[in-house]
Amino acid sequence: xxxxxxxxxxxxxxxxTRILRGQIxxxxxxxxxxxxxxxxxxxxxxxxxxxxxxxxKTLRDEGxxxxxxxxxxxxxx
Amino acid sequence: xxxxxxxxxxxxxxxxTRILRGQIxxxxxxxxxxxxxxxxxxxxxxxxxxxxxxxxKTLRDEGxxxxxxxxxxxxxx
DNA sequence: CTGCATTTGTGCGTATGTATG
DNA sequence: ACATACATACGCACAAATGCA
Numbered sequence: 224x225x226x227x228x229x230x231x232x233x234x235x236x237x238x239x240t241r242i243l244r245g246q247i248x249x250x251x252x253x254x255x256x257x258x259x260x261x262x263x264x265x266x267x268x269x270x271x272x273x274x275x276x277x278x279x280k281t282l283r284d285e286g287x288x289x290x291x292x293x294x295x296x297x298x299x300x
Numbered sequence: 301x302x303x304x305x306x307x308x309x310x311x312x313x314x315x316x317t318r319i320l321r322g323q324i325x326x327x328x329x330x331x332x333x334x335x336x337x338x339x340x341x342x343x344x345x346x347x348x349x350x351x352x353x354x355x356x357k358t359l360r361d362e363g364x365x366x367x368x369x370x371x372x373x374x375x376x377x
Numbered sequence: 378c379t380g381c382a383t384t385t386g387t388g389c390g391t392a393t394g395t396a397t398g
Numbered sequence: 399a400c401a402t403a404c405a406t407a408c409g410c411a412c413a414a415a416t417g418c419a
Contacts, residue, residue, distance in 0.1 A: 229403095234401080234402060234403085235402080235403070236402080236403085260387075260388060260389090261388070261389070262387080262388080270403080270404085271403060271404040271405070272404085272405085273402095273403070273404065273405080274402090274403065274404080276389080276390075276391090277402095277403095279389085280390085290388090290389060290390080291388090291389080291411085291412090292388065292389040292390070292410065292411045292412080293387080293388055293389070293410080293411030293412035293413080294388070294389085294411080294412065294413090295387095295388065295389080296388090296389080306407090311405080311406060311407085312406080312407070313406080313407085337383075337384060337385090338384070338385070339383085339384080347407080347408085348407060348408040348409065349408085349409080349410090350406095350407065350408065350409080351406090351407065351408080353385085353386075353387090354406095354407095356385090357386090367384090367385060367386080368384085368385075368415080368416085369384065369385040369386065369413095369414065369415045369416075370383075370384055370385070370414075370415035370416030370417075371383095371384070371385080371415080371416060371417090372383090372384065372385080373384090373385080
């Protein structure tokens with residue numbers, strides 16, 4: 224599991240975005256599948272909800288994922 | 301009725317937790333009895349559902365209450 | 378049995394405040 | 399002054415369980 228380096232030059236939200244993007248592109252999380260919830264990602268990577276939300280928003284803006292309130296965040300086709 | 305101070309230093313969810321905990325410990329709501337529903341607590345204290353849910357979760361983690369989906373939240377014995 | 382309302386639990390999006398470098 | 403990071407707070411949506419007409 225890739226980990227977050229809070230002392231790296233790269234912002235935490237950017238590191239998390241890159242990690243999740245990599246997992247999607249490598250097929251670790253296939254299209255149509257749900258990403259871990261924000262709450263889970265907070266615990267797994269040890270970051271705040273705002274950081275997770277910024278990472279997910281970036282992936283949404285890139286078209287890699289699609290979030291549905293009440294459901295979760297899906298990997299796009 | 302204790303009220304919530306949105307400008308106090310203490311977070312709203314913490315204030316609500318403390319108010320409810322006090323009512324339970326003083327026997328205002330006896331063991332086995334139902335707490336007001338989340339919807340009711342929202343209206344009574346003028347806070348959002350997320351805030352009420354966080355307070356109830358805290359009380360659950362403390363073992364003071366026990367929630368049953370579809371029923372409500374009971375004061376523990 | 379079939380709906381419908383209520384309630385809890387989980388989830389997301391947005392906004393705001395505080396602290397730090 | 400600015401970006402980052404965290405915590406709080408609100409609002410809303412959806413699923414499952416419960417109870418009742």
